[in-house]
Amino acid sequence: MSLGLTALELARIQFAFTVSFHIIFPATSIGLACFLAVLEWRWLKTRDPVYRDLFKYWIKIFAVAFGMGVVSGVVMSYQFGTNWAEFSRIAGGITGPLLSYEVLSAFFLEAGFLGIMMFGWGRVGERAHFFATLMVAIGTCISMFWILSSNSWMQTPQGFAIENGVIVPKDWLAIVFNPSFPYRFAHMAVAAFLVSALVVAGTSAWHLLRGRRDVLVKRSFSMALWMILFAAPAQVLVGDQHGLNTLHHQPAKLAAIEGHWETNHHESMPLYLFGIPNMQTEHTDYAVGIPYLGSLILTHELNGEVKGLKDFTPEDRPNSTVLFWSFRLMVSLGMLMLLLALSGLLLRKGNKLYETSWLHKFAIIMGPTGYIALLAGWFTTEMGRQPWVVYGVLRTKDALSGVPATQVGFTLILFVVVYTVVFGTSVYYIFKLMHKGPQFIYAQPEEMAGVGHFKTPMRPLSAVDESIDQPTQEQKHD
Numbered sequence: 001m002s003l004g005l006t007a008l009e010l011a012r013i014q015f016a017f018t019v020s021f022h023i024i025f026p027a028t029s030i031g032l033a034c035f036l037a038v039l040e041w042r043w044l045k046t047r048d049p050v051y052r053d054l055f056k057y058w059i060k061i062f063a064v065a066f067g068m069g070v071v072s073g074v075v076m077s078y079q080f081g082t083n084w085a086e087f088s089r090i091a092g093g094i095t096g097p098l099l100s101y102e103v104l105s106a107f108f109l110e111a112g113f114l115g116i117m118m119f120g121w122g123r124v125g126e127r128a129h130f131f132a133t134l135m136v137a138i139g140t141c142i143s144m145f146w147i148l149s150s151n152s153w154m155q156t157p158q159g160f161a162i163e164n165g166v167i168v169p170k171d172w173l174a175i176v177f178n179p180s181f182p183y184r185f186a187h188m189a190v191a192a193f194l195v196s197a198l199v200v201a202g203t204s205a206w207h208l209l210r211g212r213r214d215v216l217v218k219r220s221f222s223m224a225l226w227m228i229l230f231a232a233p234a235q236v237l238v239g240d241q242h243g244l245n246t247l248h249h250q251p252a253k254l255a256a257i258e259g260h261w262e263t264n265h266h267e268s269m270p271l272y273l274f275g276i277p278n279m280q281t282e283h284t285d286y287a288v289g290i291p292y293l294g295s296l297i298l299t300h301e302l303n304g305e306v307k308g309l310k311d312f313t314p315e316d317r318p319n320s321t322v323l324f325w326s327f328r329l330m331v332s333l334g335m336l337m338l339l340l341a342l343s344g345l346l347l348r349k350g351n352k353l354y355e356t357s358w359l360h361k362f363a364i365i366m367g368p369t370g371y372i373a374l375l376a377g378w379f380t381t382e383m384g385r386q387p388w389v390v391y392g393v394l395r396t397k398d399a400l401s402g403v404p405a406t407q408v409g410f411t412l413i414l415f416v417v418v419y420t421v422v423f424g425t426s427v428y429y430i431f432k433l434m435h436k437g438p439q440f441i442y443a444q445p446e447e448m449a450g451v452g453h454f455k456t457p458m459r460p461l462s463a464v465d466e467s468i469d470q471p472t473q474e475q476k477h478d
Helices: 007-046 049-082 085-119 126-155 172-176 181-209 215-249 251-258 293-299 320-349 357-366 369-385 405-436 473-477
Strands: 160-163 166-169 271-278 283-290 388-390
Touching: 007 049, 007 126, 007 181, 007 215, 007 369, 007 405, 049 085, 049 215, 049 405, 085 126, 085 166, 085 172, 085 388, 126 172, 126 181, 126 369, 126 388, 181 215, 181 320, 181 357, 181 369, 181 405, 215 251, 215 293, 215 320, 251 271, 251 293, 251 320, 251 369, 271 293, 271 320, 283 293, 320 357, 320 369, 357 369
Parallel strands: none
Antiparallel strands: 160 166, 271 283
16 A cells, blocks of 8 residues: 555655644644633633633633644654654654653643643632643643754754764753744744634634624634734744744755745845746746845845755755745735734724624634644745755655555555544534534522533533533524
């Protein structure tokens, strides 16, 4: 079952498939964990029960996303031993400890307080419960810290030596805080906030479009748009600094992203808005560009010099055709996110935020774009590193296990089937919860809270305390 591909190609496809499934769940849980912390803080500060009801609703979706992130992450770790054993042997002295730090410092923190966060409302004090929520939110960020540190080291390796063909650590501070880490960490953090904010905005817009005008839907829609308004411009600034860092440390990747073949000596570099980079002819066909803008953005100078792909040997060039368009997809969606937030800001002034149907439709369409932009960004980052798995140190082909293509092909097909069933079911369940929408519960007397209610769920599945097949509030009014 090699599907006509080599073991290397199949192993790369398999890892890309599993990591693409995995990344959407941690990104959701990182953003939602912080959102839940804000909701509980607002509840404690204002005693407005709307925040409590929103917390109850979004913690259900967070719980599913968190669980799926853990499961998919475990599968990825096994692939280092099955498909990429040489990578583990050669670079495991650095990546192994970094991933272990993530488990020890982040996963244990999240797991230790997750139960209190999900099932401790009414069983522990309010401050203790809020502390648990904060610890879970901080734990998701610490987890992101170590994962991004490991990935960034593979992109810009520092603080190591090669002894007997094995990479050994020499300076852990240089390894952890490698040159690209601050930019990648900030870029991923803002992306996670955008992913979650767009999901909240899209869900709320769906219910606004269907006629709900209660405070639960309005407030969640408003809070989400405020977050997008803050995060989208921040992402532009972070992305600019990340680009400058990539120009310095990974010039071949940047040249491939821009479809830039010839180094622009003593002249400006245009920014191509459209084109089809051709790896055979070493030229970007049908190019449509803006003069000077490429140099201005990449070097902050009108005639700044940027290395072209021809300055690198063909075997050291990433695939410009793919990177050119994956990057532009990410940027285009980012601009649409900013447009959504600015549109909401303008409509606030006329008190039309909750009555403008085109904005609600726009928000619904934009709901999944955070995930699309996230995946496009990761494809750009990871494929831009090729043909290296540790940039400039270890080639991807040399990191592969000695496994036959038929074996890798069989496991790839198996992964596709299992992931489609397991994660497809989880995503369907999340959609059902979103379709149901947040519900009012604060009017219930406190003495009615018991097993199956918000105060004292007794088992994990009790975190979702009502059937998703029950009619929603707008359905009851029909």
